[in-house]
Amino acid sequence: MTSVQRPIAVTLGDPAGIGPEIIVKAFRDATGLMEGCFVAGDVRAVRRAAQALAAPGVLALPVAVIEMATEAIGVPSGCIPVLQAVEPAEGTIAVGAISAVAGRMAGDCVVWAARAALRGEVAAIVTAPLHKEALSAAGFTFPGHTELLQAEAAAHLGRPVAEVPVRMMLANDELRTVLVSIHMSLRDAIEAVTFDGVLETLRITHSALTAVLGRAPKIGVAGLNPHAGEGGLFGSEERDIIVPAISAAQAEGIDADGPHAPDTIFMRARAKAHGASAFDVVIAMYHDQGLIPVKYLGVEKGVNVTLGLPLVRTSPDHGTAFDIAGTGRADPSSLIEAVRMAKSLSGVVRGA
Numbered sequence: 001m002t003s004v005q006r007p008i009a010v011t012l013g014d015p016a017g018i019g020p021e022i023i024v025k026a027f028r029d030a031t032g033l034m035e036g037c038f039v040a041g042d043v044r045a046v047r048r049a050a051q052a053l054a055a056p057g058v059l060a061l062p063v064a065v066i067e068m069a070t071e072a073i074g075v076p077s078g079c080i081p082v083l084q085a086v087e088p089a090e091g092t093i094a095v096g097a098i099s100a101v102a103g104r105m106a107g108d109c110v111v112w113a114a115r116a117a118l119r120g121e122v123a124a125i126v127t128a129p130l131h132k133e134a135l136s137a138a139g140f141t142f143p144g145h146t147e148l149l150q151a152e153a154a155a156h157l158g159r160p161v162a163e164v165p166v167r168m169m170l171a172n173d174e175l176r177t178v179l180v181s182i183h184m185s186l187r188d189a190i191e192a193v194t195f196d197g198v199l200e201t202l203r204i205t206h207s208a209l210t211a212v213l214g215r216a217p218k219i220g221v222a223g224l225n226p227h228a229g230e231g232g233l234f235g236s237e238e239r240d241i242i243v244p245a246i247s248a249a250q251a252e253g254i255d256a257d258g259p260h261a262p263d264t265i266f267m268r269a270r271a272k273a274h275g276a277s278a279f280d281v282v283i284a285m286y287h288d289q290g291l292i293p294v295k296y297l298g299v300e301k302g303v304n305v306t307l308g309l310p311l312v313r314t315s316p317d318h319g320t321a322f323d324i325a326g327t328g329r330a331d332p333s334s335l336i337e338a339v340r341m342a343k344s345l346s347g348v349v350r351g352a
Contacts, residue, residue: 006123007072008342009116010335011109012041012085013128015093016102017320018330020049023128025332026339027080028053028061033339037126038072038081040113042089042105046082053328069121085112095326103134110145114152117311124312124342128335129320132183143183145315146306153309166308167204169281170294170317171341172301174271176281177290178205189286193224193237198245201283206254208307209281212345220265220279221246221258222289228259242285258283266293291317300333303341312345314338 010026013019024046027034039046047063054060064079066072075081086108093102113125127145135142142148146168154164169178180201181192202219209217221242222228225235232239242259249256257279258265268278284290294302295317302317316334324330 006121006346007069008037008124008126008339008346009040009069009083009113009122010037010126010339011113011128012039012045012106013109014102014106014131014134014320015042015045015089016095016097016099016134017129017131017322017325019106019128019130019320020045021053021325021328021330022316022332022335024049024053024061024080025330026335029332030336030339031077033336033343035077036073036343037339038066038069038075038083040083040085040116040125041109042086043082043084044088045093045105046080050080052326069116085109096322098131098134098137098322100134100137100139103131103136103138103140106130107135107138107140107148110148111152114149114311114313115156117313118153118156123346124314126335126338126342127313127315129316129318131320131322145313146182149306149309149311149313153311157310164308165200165204166306167201169205169208169305169307170291171303171305172294172297172337174297175266175269175294176209177266177284177294178281178307179287179290180283180285182287184287186286186288190224190237193241193285195241195245195248198242198283198285199248202245202249202254202256203252204308205281205283206249206256213280216253216255217280218278219254219256219281219283220260220269221256221283222262222265222285223259224262224285226261226263228261256283262289270297300331301337302334303338305341305345312342314342314345 050060062079064075064081072081116122150166154161181189224237229235229238238259269282304315306313
C-alpha cells in the first residue's frame with residue numbers, strides 16, 4: 001500500500017504530443033513510485049498510447065477507469081488508473097499536429113486537476129507537457145501552465161491574480177534556479193526586472209525552500225547584464241534595482257547574496273561531489289538565463305516546480321516533442337522525477 005493518503009493527479013498533457021506516451025511508460029517502468037497516482041485525462045488517449053507501446057504478442061498495460069480520485073489508491077499495481085476529466089474528443093486527434101481540440105483537452109485537464117487540488121481531493125498535481133499554440137487555439141488566454149494555475153488559485157482564494165504571486169523553479173539533483181519572469185518576450189522580461197519583482201522572488205524562494213530544506217536557503221542572485229553590470233558600465237539595473245532588492249531582503253533575514261555575473265554563478269551553485277556549493281538556489285532574471293544551465297545538465301532529470309501556489313505542482317522540464325510523438329522514443333525520466341518530487345513536497349510546500 002502506498003504511503004500517500006491522498007492520490008496524486010497526473011494530467012494528460014497535449015494528446016497530440018508525448019504526454020500520453022511518457023505517462024504510460026512511467027506506470028510501466030516505475031511501478032512502485034506510481035502507486036497512488038492516477039491520470040486526470042482521457043481514457044481513449046491513454047489506452048491508445050498503452051496499445052502503441054505494447055510489445056508484439058504482449059497485452060497492453062491495462063487501464064482502470066475510475067470515477068473518483070480516491071479510487072486510485074485501491075487500483076492494483078500494474079494498472080493505469082484513469083479518470084475521465086474532460087469531454088472525449090470527437091474523431092481521432094492527429095499525433096504531432098497542433099490542434100485546438102487537443103489544446104482544449106490539455107487545458108481542461110489542468111483546470112480539473114487544479115480545482116481538485118484546491119479542494120483538497122488530491123495531494124499534488126504533476127502536469128504532462130502541453131503545447132502553448134494549441135492552448136491558445138483552444139481559447140485559453142494563458143501562455144502556459146504556471147499562469148493558468150495562478151489564475152485558478154486566485155479564483156479559489158477570492159483574490160486578484162496580482163495578490164497570488166508565483167514563481168517557476170527548475171531543479172535537478174545538481175542545481176536549482178528560480179525565475180523573476182517567466183513566459184514573455186526578452187524585451188518585456190528586461191522591463192520586468194523591478195525592485196518589487198526581485199524582492200518578491202527572493203521572498204517566495206526563501207519561504208518555499210526553507211520548508212523543503214528545513215533551514216534558510218543560501219540564495220545567489222544573478223545579474224541581468226554581462227559581468228553583473230560592471231559597476232554601471234554595462235547597464236544600471238544591478239545598481240538601481242537588484243542591489244536595493246537584495247538589501248531589502250537581507251533586512252528581512254533572507255540569506256541573499258549578489259548580484260553575481262550570470263555566466264559564472266550557476267557553476268558556483270552546482271552541487272559538488274566534495275565540498276559545499278556556494279548557493280542552494282540561484283535567482284535568474286529571466287526565463288532562458290535560468291533554464292539553459294539546468295537543462296544543459298540533463299533534461300531527463302529536470303523538474304519544474306511552481307512556487308507560491310496553495311497546492312503542490314511539478315512537471316517535466318521539456319515540451320510536447322511533436323517531432324517524436326507516436327514513435328515510442330520519448331523518455332519518461334523527467335516525468336518520473338516530477339512524480340518523485342511531488343510526493344516529497346506533498347503537504348510541505350504551500351502558498352500564502
